[in-house]
Amino acid sequence: MGSSDSIIPEFFKEISCSALELQCIQSTIARLDLEKGDILLSEGNKVEHQYYVSSGCLRTYFLDTSGKEYTIQFAVKDWWISDYTAFFNSTTAIMNIECLRDATIYKVSKKDMDALFIEVSQLETFFRKKMEGAFSSFQKRILEGLSLSAKERYISFISAYPNIEQSVKNYHIASYLGITTESLSRIRKEITQK
Amino acid sequence: MGSSDSIIPEFFKEISCSALELQCIQSTIARLDLEKGDILLSEGNKVEHQYYVSSGCLRTYFLDTSGKEYTIQFAVKDWWISDYTAFFNSTTAIMNIECLRDATIYKVSKKDMDALFIEVSQLETFFRKKMEGAFSSFQKRILEGLSLSAKERYISFISAYPNIEQSVKNYHIASYLGITTESLSRIRKEITQK
DNA sequence: CGCGACGTTGATTTGCCTCAACGATTGTGG
């Protein structure tokens, strides 16, 4: 589909730069269309890209030796996703990324990104601010993990991701909250009964 | 003490910039000497600064309505500290910052910082990379909170902060790990008995 | 010394997990 090279991902609407700069940025970005169930990244692979979600839903999760899953992040429209620990350090992934609902995403390599930051300084500012926002929400999640009960965390979760329950399974949510599917089921029951 | 204006905080050793740029940076930085027990920042205050720790030890903590404390971050030499959610959004603090061991720190305002980023682009890169590192360690902490038992989290903590137990109380550590002082006491006993 | 802050220990409770069985929903091939 020739359409991909004429598309400018929505995230650039926030950056003001020249047509030349835009063209330069655009040449480093590739579109990907994913289907539910696709694995975008697997544990052990080199992590050279991060991904912008234009539509659909994905998640990053960690798989421990006993086979349990822990969801680190959900990504819906306008979020970025990767195994960031590996991405920043250019090492191999310890996380997996899975498509939960058919998605259109854009991938950008770290190498291209670093080069672009030098040429287009607004881009570095843009990503620094994105980073700051993500940092804040991680901090909030740590605090909630320390201070709230499972039920309170669930309530906080559904208000932070209002429509996500249409895209993800309950056991995805449970693995994000750090509880079992059985506990989540009981919490949901308790809430709807009131 | 006139020494403060001739001191260049250690963190600048990593940034290569001209003498003029250095002078420009330096003029925006103020040194503070804190004593154990000092409160650097209180809930409700405007957060206009972040702080570089040159020596000593501080912590950021949240106080809930029932009076319980949750430690979000410890900061020792070469760490940055603030209520970052409030700092990034230029709002009022929900956290408190307390000096746990006599400290020398350097404060930088957000306004000065943003201005400097435009003039000295290496500085923005430097802070973006710092941010990335902090982001990774927050992610690690979230994962550990989801996947590890209290005992395992404690073991991970003391290996990540090897000498911090000299500077902080056990109940600070407990409030960082999300457990009670009693539980921490029992865990410590269990470990030393082996 | 004596007081207050900190840490430890014990008894009991509780929130969530584990294990097991059973509905409900989704997807697939005949």
Place this chain on the structure above:
DNA sequence: CCACAATCGTTGAGGCAAATCAACGTCGCG
């Protein structure tokens, strides 16, 4: 389009890790 299987969600019984509540050592400091 239905039949059936697989996946997912719910419910119950029992167990365990960590919390709570209470009491008692211990240390540092005015």
